[in-house]
Amino acid sequence: MNSIYLYNTSSYAKERLMSILVSDRIGCNPEFLGEVRTTIKQKLDRYVDIKESDIDIQVKEKMLIAYVPLVGQKYKSQNTQFIYTSTEQEAVNYESNEKRSAELKTIQS
Amino acid sequence: MCEVIVVTSGKGGVGKTTTSANIGTGLASLGKRVVMIDTDIGLRNLDVVLGLENRIVYNLIDVIEGNCRYKQALIKSRNYNNLYLLPCAQTRDKSAVSPEQIIKLIDEIREEYDYIIIDCPAGIEQGFKNAIAAADRAVIVTTPEVSAIRDADRIIGLLEAYGIERQHLIVNRVRYDMVKKGNMMSADDVVDILAVDLLGVIADDEDIVISTNKGEPVVTGNSKSGQAYMSICRKIIDDTLEAEDLYSVKNRSIRSLFRRKRA
Numbered sequence: 001m002n003s004i005y006l007y008n009t010s011s012y013a014k015e016r017l018m019s020i021l022v023s024d025r026i027g028c029n030p031e032f033l034g035e036v037r038t039t040i041k042q043k044l045d046r047y048v049d050i051k052e053s054d055i056d057i058q059v060k061e062k063m064l065i066a067y068v069p070l071v072g073q074k075y076k077s078q079n080t081q082f083i084y085t086s087t088e089q090e091a092v093n094y095e096s097n098e099k100r101s102a103e104l105k106t107i108q109s
Numbered sequence: 110m111c112e113v114i115v116v117t118s119g120k121g122g123v124g125k126t127t128t129s130a131n132i133g134t135g136l137a138s139l140g141k142r143v144v145m146i147d148t149d150i151g152l153r154n155l156d157v158v159l160g161l162e163n164r165i166v167y168n169l170i171d172v173i174e175g176n177c178r179y180k181q182a183l184i185k186s187r188n189y190n191n192l193y194l195l196p197c198a199q200t201r202d203k204s205a206v207s208p209e210q211i212i213k214l215i216d217e218i219r220e221e222y223d224y225i226i227i228d229c230p231a232g233i234e235q236g237f238k239n240a241i242a243a244a245d246r247a248v249i250v251t252t253p254e255v256s257a258i259r260d261a262d263r264i265i266g267l268l269e270a271y272g273i274e275r276q277h278l279i280v281n282r283v284r285y286d287m288v289k290k291g292n293m294m295s296a297d298d299v300v301d302i303l304a305v306d307l308l309g310v311i312a313d314d315e316d317i318v319i320s321t322n323k324g325e326p327v328v329t330g331n332s333k334s335g336q337a338y339m340s341i342c343r344k345i346i347d348d349t350l351e352a353e354d355l356y357s358v359k360n361r362s363i364r365s366l367f368r369r370k371r372a
Contacts, residue, residue: 007291008291014294017259017302021302024262025262
């Protein structure tokens with residue numbers, strides 16, 4: 001929680017609600033989430049080993065965030081996650097390795 | 110022409126029953142012929158809020174099962190000749206009634222009255238489906254809390270899915286002192302989030318608790334909350350009226366009085 005909200009909990013509540021409602025509305029539709037998962041699996045399959053059922057999709061502050069845990073040997077670290085957001089969708093289409101690593105945000109934990 | 114209004118909220122304890130009682134009584138005091146139907150089978154409360162709990166002979170289930178005619182089950186209000194309550198059963202559960210039976214019953218009742226107010230149970234299961242089955246429009250009651258607003262949003266989606274497009278919002282239990290300090294969402298914030306037309310705002314007011322204790326809806330008295338409910342009733346009858354926020358006007362006048370004193 002941002003310290004700015006300490007004195008104004010109502011705007012914090014409003015902000016939280018806005019994002020809860022967006023994800024509620026999308027979350028009510030499992031077909032949509034299934035489609036998104038399949039698309040991500042297809043797109044990322046060329047580069048890394050992932051399991052479609054592991055992909056966790058969330059909606060936060062008007063952003064679609066998919067957590068994609070890596071499995072298998074294509075990538076060394078087991079704990080590495082790609083954060084794949086809707087705005088970065090174009091990035092996946094790049095063929096060259098350098099461009100790809102520059103565009104995709106990788107979190108090492 | 111009769112309008113069937115369902116009072117619903119999703120979350121429990123936000124004031125559906127109190128709102129139903131006050132809207133029903135308010136519309137009756139404006140000269141409309143009103144029937145209030147309690148559909149919260151097994152957890153009836155509308156009779157207590159109206160102070161009619163000692164007069165119940167037959168109930169909704171008796172009417173639906175054909176044990177009596179609906180006119181035998183209607184209880185006349187203590188204060189108004191044009192206000193009736195159809196109580197529900199306390200000993201059965203929600204599965205005892207189906208939406209089709211409710212539609213059939215309301216089609217029979219609606220010919221003789223101007224407004225039918227349906228008090229909906231909490232939740233989105235069978236009881237909710239029964240309550241909204243025959244409704245023409247919906248009044249959604251919420252409080253300025255995240256849980257109540259989230260449930261209200263779900264209810265709005267469900268009402269749309271069931272084809273009830275006319276929806277209005279009542280923001281209940283607003284504490285203006287907390288809103289002023291920025292620790293409670295205002296009615297405007299709630300309207301922003303839910304994007305539904307506002308019918309009115311009710312403060313978290315002692316008078317409402319007192320009137321419920323007495324079994325007389327607050328709308329019959331002259332308190333601020335009574336006037337706020339009255340304004341809601343007028344807006345139900347005439348949609349072109351503006352939603353009023355009676356409490357914040359009061360706050361402003363007190364502050365200006367204080368300033369003058371100091372100067």
